[in-house]
């Protein structure tokens with residue numbers, strides 16, 4: 001992705017190196033909050049439970065001051081540029097819809113973070129909290145994409161950020177609240193399917209962002225789209241479940257299968273049309 005010369009966002013809150021007290025994390029409340037937060041981000045919480053990923057924050061050496069590597073600082077800068085590009089793109093698209101776009105904040109954290117949606121550890125992956133309208137990203141997840149999920153490339157990382165911003169767009173458009181209301185009225189399995197449709201729509205919106213960002217600023221390089229598709233496929237629920245426990249249970253999907261995620265991201269990036277992102281009328285499970 002061509003990003004080095006891109007604008008940096010003013011909405012990044014750098015909370016790396018801020019240490020959370022362990023007391024908040026311990027016991028049932030921490031676990032409950034983790035599950036609540038789990039509704040919003042890019043990784044199926046059961047994966048965290050099943051693979052026993054250790055959150056790095058609690059066991060990290062107690063350095064109070066921020067110590068980040070040049071590699072991490074570059075990644076933080078990259079995140080800032082992608083966020084700025086989503087701001088420019090969504091301002092334009094919202095204007096075309098006769099609305100105005102309110103920019104979300106993006107919180108960079110390490111280890112663990114306190115959000116209006118509860119306490120979250122880095123192991124949960126990136127997430128969006130609709131209550132404070134902030135995207136939370138731990139840079140180690142972006143590095144994990146390459147190493148653990150075998151989805152290398154900067155555009156794979158951009159896709160993840162754009163997916164979370166997609167959740168913010170859903171909040172602003174009222175889709176997220178509608179789904180919340182519906183979810184409280186229907187049974188558990190239909191509620192889960194609604195969550196999956198919401199996730200797939202965020203993938204489609206991420207694709208729509210990429211379409212417009214490329215048309216306006218020529219950000220895409222050869223291989224970028226493949227990187228994002230590979231990431232969409234790599235973090236599909238079926239693939240993650242297969243990897244973590246050796247079998248797949250579609251009923252427990254939270255984000256959709258690899259094929260669905262690839263389908264909806266492609267739909268977004270090929271059409272650039274948010275109207276084409278109506279996963280709620282198309283997806284059948």
Ligand SMILES: [Zn+2]
Pocket residue numbers: 040041042163164167199202
């Ligand atoms: Zn999501």
